[in-house]
Amino acid sequence: MSEFNGLGGQSNGLKRANNLPEDCKESLLAVIEKQIIPRLLNVQQFFPAKAKALSEQLPAGELPEFLAFTQHCLSGDGLKANQLVDALMARGLAHDRIFLELITPAARHLGVLWEQDLCDFTQVTCGLALMHQMIYRLGYESPAGPSVEGESERIMLACAPGSQHFLGLTIVADFFRQAGSEVVLEISSSESELLRAVANEWFDVVGISVALEAQLQTLPALIGHLRESSGNPKVRVVLGGPIFMIRTFDPHELGADAIFTDVREAVGAVKHLVRAR
Structure with a gap:
């Protein structure tokens, strides 16, 4: 092109991943895995000790709500995604736990769904955008460069x-x-x-x-x-x-x-x- x-x-954005040309699909997957998710999360920068602990303890470090959170983001339902975060904060969970144990595994799970052709590019874009907004809501910014x-x-x-x-x-x-x-x-x-x-x-x-x-x-x-x-x-x-x-x-x-x-x-x-x- x-x-x-x-x-x-918008012409190709509504196609399912497995209908995209393979080179485009690989390019998008590389962007999601190697650039967007690391920039979105950048866990090592914010909480290096906790990030290391989580990597050693997964899946124990995942909140059970992360699957529902992923689905809300995929469907573009910002209201339900925010309500879920509100409920976690009402239970007394600190922002760093929500960041590391809800948003991090949700973003990774989104990447897995994309790789397995279980969601399309529009859903991936929408999901990442909502997660991005959630990080700002929790007060984190990621100067990744x-x-x-x-x-x-x-x-x-x-x-x-x-x-x-x-x-x-x-x-x-x-x-x-x-x-x-x-x-x-x-x-x-x-x-x-x-x-x-x-x-x-x-x-x-x-x-x-x-x-x-x-x-x-x-x-x-x-x-x-x-x-x-x-x-x-x-x-x-x-x-x-x-x-x-x-x-x-x-x-x-x-x-x-x-x-x-x-x-x-x-x-x-x-x-x-x-x-x-």
Whole structure:
């Protein structure tokens, strides 16, 4: 897939995992296992001693509610997921126990369901997004990457708030990685969470996928807030997504540095943007 308009696209997101091309499925599974879940949980950073103890004692370290919590997240039922957490806190469970013994095994179980083709990509995306929000609710943030400039460009890819479809993003991320970039897929579903992400880590470039025309209205403000919150005062912001295949926009009017509709063009241009900083 060469078109950058895959960012945030919904065409393949509703297919079951076993109907996806094998290379796409492997790419998504690698992102979930090696990037999203470690960034989502980052247990070693928060509680290294407890994380080690849990790894030695599993499954004893799992709360029995983790299966129900996983199902609530998979179905997008944030109300029931929050009610379950409320009940655990009412019983006096500390936030770190909920984090380690409920959310951690739930995320791992979600990965197993995906690997075994027992849930589709839409459910995985929805489930991870709800777990991500739950971690913020419990008061944890996960600065999982460097806070200063590195040798290779670091790129964050995310959907504009209002979209939660990441199939195209994973494919675009592969193109950038093959060109030597370090890429982070951010699963945040709200502006506040995106701002936390850019504040917690160093990014040379932030790429935002825009799928819906309605998202254009708030895009300039979002980009302005991303620049203000970024740990990199000279961060570049680029745009892609289906909407830009339909209409032509001046990126500067939206507050961005560039708009791309072809990922091959984007890879070289983004590197040029970083060097020209």
